[in-house]
Amino acid sequence: MANTDDKQRIIELQQHLNECSRSYYVDAKSLISDKEFDTLLKELEDLEEKHPDLRTPDSPTLRVGGEPIDGFKTITHKQRMLSIDNTYDEDDLAKWFQRVYKGLDLNDTDKVPLVLEPKIDGVAVSLRYEQGLLIQALSRGDGRKGDDITNNVKTITAIPLKLTKPKNSKITIPDILEVRGEIYMPNNVFERINKQREKAGDELLANPRNATAGALKTKDPKQVAKGLAFFAHGYGQIDPPTAIASQSDLLNTVKAFGLPTNPEIKHGKSIKDALNFIHNFDETRNTLDYATDGAVIKVDDFEQQQTLGVTSKFPKWCVAYKYAAEQAETKLLKVEWQVGKTGRITPRATMEPVFLAGTTVQHATLHNFGEISRKDIHIGDTVIIEKAGEIIPQVVSVVTEKRSNSKPIPEPKVCPVCKTETVREYDTKRANELASWERKVEKEKAKAIKEDRKPKSIAKPGPLSDKDISGNYCENRECPAQLLESLIWFVGRNQMDIDGLGEQTVIQLYNLGYLKSFEDIYKLLDQKEKLASIIKNEKDLPKEEKTFDGIALRKLNLMIKGIEKSKTQGLARVLAGLGIQHIGARAADTLAQHYGNIDALISAKKDEISEIEDIGPITAESITHFLHNEAGQHIIQELKDAGLTLSVPKRQVPSESDSPFANKTVVITGTFESFGRKELAEQITNLGAKVSSSVSKKTDIVLAGESAGSKLDKANKLNVTVWDEATILKNLKSAQSNTPPASEQGSLF
Numbered sequence: 001m002a003n004t005d006d007k008q009r010i011i012e013l014q015q016h017l018n019e020c021s022r023s024y025y026v027d028a029k030s031l032i033s034d035k036e037f038d039t040l041l042k043e044l045e046d047l048e049e050k051h052p053d054l055r056t057p058d059s060p061t062l063r064v065g066g067e068p069i070d071g072f073k074t075i076t077h078k079q080r081m082l083s084i085d086n087t088y089d090e091d092d093l094a095k096w097f098q099r100v101y102k103g104l105d106l107n108d109t110d111k112v113p114l115v116l117e118p119k120i121d122g123v124a125v126s127l128r129y130e131q132g133l134l135i136q137a138l139s140r141g142d143g144r145k146g147d148d149i150t151n152n153v154k155t156i157t158a159i160p161l162k163l164t165k166p167k168n169s170k171i172t173i174p175d176i177l178e179v180r181g182e183i184y185m186p187n188n189v190f191e192r193i194n195k196q197r198e199k200a201g202d203e204l205l206a207n208p209r210n211a212t213a214g215a216l217k218t219k220d221p222k223q224v225a226k227g228l229a230f231f232a233h234g235y236g237q238i239d240p241p242t243a244i245a246s247q248s249d250l251l252n253t254v255k256a257f258g259l260p261t262n263p264e265i266k267h268g269k270s271i272k273d274a275l276n277f278i279h280n281f282d283e284t285r286n287t288l289d290y291a292t293d294g295a296v297i298k299v300d301d302f303e304q305q306q307t308l309g310v311t312s313k314f315p316k317w318c319v320a321y322k323y324a325a326e327q328a329e330t331k332l333l334k335v336e337w338q339v340g341k342t343g344r345i346t347p348r349a350t351m352e353p354v355f356l357a358g359t360t361v362q363h364a365t366l367h368n369f370g371e372i373s374r375k376d377i378h379i380g381d382t383v384i385i386e387k388a389g390e391i392i393p394q395v396v397s398v399v400t401e402k403r404s405n406s407k408p409i410p411e412p413k414v415c416p417v418c419k420t421e422t423v424r425e426y427d428t429k430r431a432n433e434l435a436s437w438e439r440k441v442e443k444e445k446a447k448a449i450k451e452d453r454k455p456k457s458i459a460k461p462g463p464l465s466d467k468d469i470s471g472n473y474c475e476n477r478e479c480p481a482q483l484l485e486s487l488i489w490f491v492g493r494n495q496m497d498i499d500g501l502g503e504q505t506v507i508q509l510y511n512l513g514y515l516k517s518f519e520d521i522y523k524l525l526d527q528k529e530k531l532a533s534i535i536k537n538e539k540d541l542p543k544e545e546k547t548f549d550g551i552a553l554r555k556l557n558l559m560i561k562g563i564e565k566s567k568t569q570g571l572a573r574v575l576a577g578l579g580i581q582h583i584g585a586r587a588a589d590t591l592a593q594h595y596g597n598i599d600a601l602i603s604a605k606k607d608e609i610s611e612i613e614d615i616g617p618i619t620a621e622s623i624t625h626f627l628h629n630e631a632g633q634h635i636i637q638e639l640k641d642a643g644l645t646l647s648v649p650k651r652q653v654p655s656e657s658d659s660p661f662a663n664k665t666v667v668i669t670g671t672f673e674s675f676g677r678k679e680l681a682e683q684i685t686n687l688g689a690k691v692s693s694s695v696s697k698k699t700d701i702v703l704a705g706e707s708a709g710s711k712l713d714k715a716n717k718l719n720v721t722v723w724d725e726a727t728i729l730k731n732l733k734s735a736q737s738n739t740p741p742a743s744e745q746g747s748l749f
């Protein structure tokens with residue numbers, strides 16, 4: 001039983017620390033310093049450890065993060081999370097206003113209450129509170145289903161674990177309240193993390209949004225970056241219905257409950273007010289400590305919102321005005337070539353530091369040598385750079401008038417790391433043009449011989465030049481630079497999906513010398529016995545011995561299980577994991593399905609592979625090149641020896657009597673209520689359809705959603721069968737009841 005002093009202190013600390021977080025995030029006021037906060041939190045942690053029964057569900061100590069998880073559960077949103085229609089210019093915005101006035105049956109001069117909000121460049125989340133307690137946080141996902149990221153979100157101090165009913169207020173907290181908003185990483189946090197990464201020699205995070213998304217997806221809640229923040233901007237399910245009647249009302253209410261809302265939000269009544277806000281905010285947004293990429297204009301009144309309604313994707317009562325990317329002029333100082341996991345060699349430019357869209361930039365990407373040739377970029381040139389709101393800045397163009405003493409950038413003829421001679425790759429379209437010309441010439445020659453005449457000349461497309469280079473590659477699979485990158489790729493979520501073996505651990509093990517090949521990952525299993533014995537005695541070990549070469553045992557244990565499990569992922573994922581050029585998840589799945597096992601694929605001839613639908617000559621060349629050279633064969637043999645499953649169960653192609661999609665060529669167009677286009681394509685592929693992108697006489701069925709355009713017109717002209725969403729659903733249902741689900745058939749998707 002806890003003594004009353006401890007009990008009193010625990011309650012006091014819980015309340016005080018929650019109050020401090022709320023004051024900091026909601027009212028932008030610091031009540032205590034970070035250090036004091038941490039000291040008090042530690043005191044509370046110790047006390048709660050002594051009296052676990054006093055740890056309430058909203059205790060700030062629960063934010064430190066639970067145990068690592070295997071993966072994220074996908075959960076259907078109770079109400080869809082729609083996205084916002086974008087405009088980039090004022091004419092578009094005026095058109096949106098016209099539609100709003102028309103929809104509301106108003107005159108242009110009438111006033112419409114508006115809420116004018118900054119568009120935060122973060123990651124959308126839906127927070128579900130039941131009886132005031134945060135019980136679930138879902139990512140937006142495809143709008144219908146999102147990932148359950150509750151444990152990671154609970155570590156974010158800006159998000160209350162429990163809502164508070166303001167004193168003297170009549171507003172009660174609804175039993176169910178879903179608040180939607182944006183999780184973002186403040187610029188200062190982003191910069192701090194990147195500084196640490198730079199010091200550690202880790203790859204830098206591209207921008208705060210990617211960093212946020214990455215943090216929210218880590219499988220170990222303890223690793224979620226400290227310092228993520230949140231602004232509420234919408235709602236999902238609310239039960240029982242409340243008297244909240246407008247966006248302003250909603251924002252005030254959730255703020256009163258303890259959720260942060262953006263202090264920059266303004267109100268207006270006309271397009272003039274909206275434009276004023278857009279212009280003023282553009283002046284000040286770079287002074288804020290978070291990234292914004294536009295302004296969101298919302299009709300305030302919920303009744304008016306309802307009158308306006310939604311399209312299949314966007315609400316009609318809301319529009320985002322996106323700011324054009326900012327540009328700056330600077331001088332290009334040097335170009336370094338870096339090697340990626342497929343051996344692709346990419347240029348990284350260093351420039352004179354210049355202030356652009358809120359940060360000082362010094363590096364830009366130049367994509368590949370072809371891009372450098374096309375834009376005629378030299379070292380020493382004055383260049384225009386642009387931040388496309390996201391990613392690393394790009395070099396847009398050269399100010400040639402200012403060129404003096406500049407030096408051309410030489411093509412990387414050898415790998416900057418292992419010095420192997422590089423191989424050029426050309427733009428696919430141009431390469432295909434040439435290949436198709438060669439075929440035409442051959443055909444014409446044969447025809448001419450048959451008809452006993454001289455062959456007609458066919459205009460030859462211009463030869464491939466430096467400008468057509470799409471990449472230079474190092475083909476040495478043992479190149480140290482490629483090795484680390486390809487190991488990280490191999491273990492990734494969409495490839496072998498090895499739990500407990502994330503990027504950081506791969507780097508650590510690589511640096512310690514444990515990983516020199518894919519096979520070495522499986523050699524780690526030999527350490528199992530040793531590990532098991534250490535883990536068994538873990539409780540008795542002194543703290544510094546609770547690690548294995550610096551890696552926590554808890555983590556290592558998870559990793560061993562993950563590696564073991566990954567052995568049976570099957571051929572498609574192994575092929576996708578090898579990082580062979582042009583072999584992504586889809587090509588890997590097609591090849592695995594076609595051949596069933598690695599030996600059949602190895603024996604296949606290049607021409608035969610290129611005949612497979614969706615594969616084509618470039619992919620066929622790439623896979624045969626890999627499988628028929630010594631390095632590739634060595635890798636495959638090693639993985640075989642390690643006991644990996646290098647086959648895949650064939651997905652049954654349903655018979656025509658089981659599936660109305662079987663052997664049908666199908667084109668998908670427009671948008672649907674019940675599924676995304678990609679999702680629909682995957683479903684019907686599993687039901688035997690061949691999905692094609694253009695309508696022709698060979699098309700059997702066109703699946704047309706809302707706002708289907710030219711493809712639907714063409715289908716009608718050619719008299720092709722067209723199914724609307726209801727018909728599609730009916731047919732999907734009947735086919736699915738006759739066929740096993742794809743997940744039981746070794747599907748990658």
Ligand code: IVH
Binds near residue numbers: 118
């Ligand atoms: S409202 C139904 N308000 O932008 C409309 N979204 O490009 C729901 N975003 O998915 C969104 N700031 O994640 C809204 N003030 C704001 C926003 C905002 C950023 C994000 C949101 C949305 C995306 C659409």
